[in-house]
Amino acid sequence: MTSASNRQFRVTPGGCLRGDIRVPGDKSISHRAVMLGAIAEGITEVRGFLEGDDAMATLAAMRALGVAIDGPKQGALQIDGVGLHGLSAPAGPLDLGNSGTSMRLFCGLLAGQTFTAELVGDASLMRRPMRRVTEPLARMGAVIHATEAGTAPLSIQPAAGLHTIDYAMPMASAQVKSAVLLAGLYARGQTTVTEPGITRDHTERMLTAFGYPVESHGGEVRVSGGGRLTAGPIDVPADISSAAFFLVGAAIAAGSSLTLRDVGLNPTRIGVIEILRRMGAQIDIEPASSAGGEPVGTLHVTPAPLHGIEIPTDWVPLAIDEFPVLFIAAACAHGVTTLSGAEELRVKESDRLAVMAEGLTALGVAVETRADGLTMTGGPIQGGRVHAHGDHRIAMAFAMAGLVADGPIEISGCAEVDTSFPGFVELAAQVGLRISAVEQAT
Ligand SMILES: O=C(O)C1=C[C@@H](OP(=O)(O)O)[C@@H](O)[C@H](O)C1
Numbered sequence: 001m002t003s004a005s006n007r008q009f010r011v012t013p014g015g016c017l018r019g020d021i022r023v024p025g026d027k028s029i030s031h032r033a034v035m036l037g038a039i040a041e042g043i044t045e046v047r048g049f050l051e052g053d054d055a056m057a058t059l060a061a062m063r064a065l066g067v068a069i070d071g072p073k074q075g076a077l078q079i080d081g082v083g084l085h086g087l088s089a090p091a092g093p094l095d096l097g098n099s100g101t102s103m104r105l106f107c108g109l110l111a112g113q114t115f116t117a118e119l120v121g122d123a124s125l126m127r128r129p130m131r132r133v134t135e136p137l138a139r140m141g142a143v144i145h146a147t148e149a150g151t152a153p154l155s156i157q158p159a160a161g162l163h164t165i166d167y168a169m170p171m172a173s174a175q176v177k178s179a180v181l182l183a184g185l186y187a188r189g190q191t192t193v194t195e196p197g198i199t200r201d202h203t204e205r206m207l208t209a210f211g212y213p214v215e216s217h218g219g220e221v222r223v224s225g226g227g228r229l230t231a232g233p234i235d236v237p238a239d240i241s242s243a244a245f246f247l248v249g250a251a252i253a254a255g256s257s258l259t260l261r262d263v264g265l266n267p268t269r270i271g272v273i274e275i276l277r278r279m280g281a282q283i284d285i286e287p288a289s290s291a292g293g294e295p296v297g298t299l300h301v302t303p304a305p306l307h308g309i310e311i312p313t314d315w316v317p318l319a320i321d322e323f324p325v326l327f328i329a330a331a332c333a334h335g336v337t338t339l340s341g342a343e344e345l346r347v348k349e350s351d352r353l354a355v356m357a358e359g360l361t362a363l364g365v366a367v368e369t370r371a372d373g374l375t376m377t378g379g380p381i382q383g384g385r386v387h388a389h390g391d392h393r394i395a396m397a398f399a400m401a402g403l404v405a406d407g408p409i410e411i412s413g414c415a416e417v418d419t420s421f422p423g424f425v426e427l428a429a430q431v432g433l434r435i436s437a438v439e440q441a442t
């Protein structure tokens with residue numbers, strides 16, 4: 001038996017990234033395809049679904065709520081939608097594993113149901129803050145019990161009927177926005193969410209694709225309850241958050257030349273490209289045809305000298321999941337990189353500011369953290385041992401650092417990579433990363 005946290009990566013230096021690949025499907029869009037397909041009327045055919053643990057947890061929970069779903073078979077799913085009021089009581093707690101998106105969006109979706117549901121997850125998810133969704137939902141009339149600390153297990157009880165809300169979010173979070181909008185589908189009248197910064201808009205785009213009216217301008221999004229979703233086909237683009245590891249790897253490793261196909265290029269997700277380009281990276285974009293209301297394109301990246309920058313704070317939500325690997329780019333850049341306004345990084349699968357700073361320091365990189373960000377100075381990366389603390393994005397970020405380190409990098413706590421990127425080790429090795437994975441017995 002091996003435990004979830006004893007998978008280790010070993011990356012030896014040298015090598016470069018060359019080839020033409022498609023990374024797996026977008027995680028955010030995969031979750032929403034299952035959730036919205038389930039409450040639509042008719043059969044939703046999904047292609048390119050991410051068969052990673054997080055999206056699979058959403059899928060298993062939907063099955064437990066009585067929705068018939070065929071697949072996934074090589075990324076293809078058929079969801080037999082039950083309509084807005086067709087979900088049924090689950091037989092036991094819904095286990096959402098490592099997935100914050102699943103737990104927060106299900107809170108919104110289940111708040112207006114006529115049955116009780118309990119939501120649980122792994123040790124990381126049970127530590128993550130849920131008050132950010134339970135509080136606005138309670139203001140809509142939802143009855144959700146959490147721990148005193150505002151964490152899961154969550155018990156969502158039947159509500160007497162949801163009312164609308166005009167909610168100004170205190171943080172720029174697409175999960176909170178989506179939870180309130182999903183609850184808004186069950187409320188009488190118009191629900192409005194105002195965001196303090198632009199966040200990913202996949203929920204709004206997919207509702208629109210399913211024929212559900214959504215109004216969105218100037219950071220305000222509105223839905224009215226009582227409509228219906230009509231099933232339709234969804235093509236999930238390749239995940240820009242997974243492509244990000246390869247963008248950085250090919251930007252920093254001499255001799256690289258990498259093409260990434262069908263990458264989702266939704267303007268609310270391309271902060272990583274903007275930031276890397278501002279640092280001097282050479283990334284060419286060839287737009288392709290749109291898939292399911294989401295723009296896609298082919299990216300080509302070659303190495304270029306990078307320089308440190310001050311990252312504009314309004315770009316932070318547009319690259320929120322890419323900072324671990326962007327810190328690797330900053331470590332390879334000439335000069336100082338500064339990040340502020342990124343306190344949200346402290347409440348992801350790990351405290352990503354603290355865990356990245358700990359690992360970078362172990363590899364000889366100068367980093368200073370603050371409550372909402374960090375300052376780092378580029379310089380040589382030494383080989384050494386780092387710990388990913390069970391955070392998939394940390395594990396993959398340090399793997400890319402191995403391309404340019406002066407000795408092997410050993411990364412422990414890598415099992416959760418499958419939550420967002422099944423097949424990462426194989427794909428990275430295929431294009432030239434000298435990586436191996438070992439499972440250590442406990
Ligand atoms: O809505 C989504 O699919 C997500 C929103 C972001 O979280 P926050 O809403 O907490 O910023 C992001 O970090 C997460 O990986 C996926």
Ligand SMILES: C=C(OP(=O)(O)O)C(=O)O
Nearest residue numbers: 098099100101102321348
């Ligand atoms: C933060 C992430 O996901 P979630 O919040 O869904 O766990 C992520 O994938 O980086």
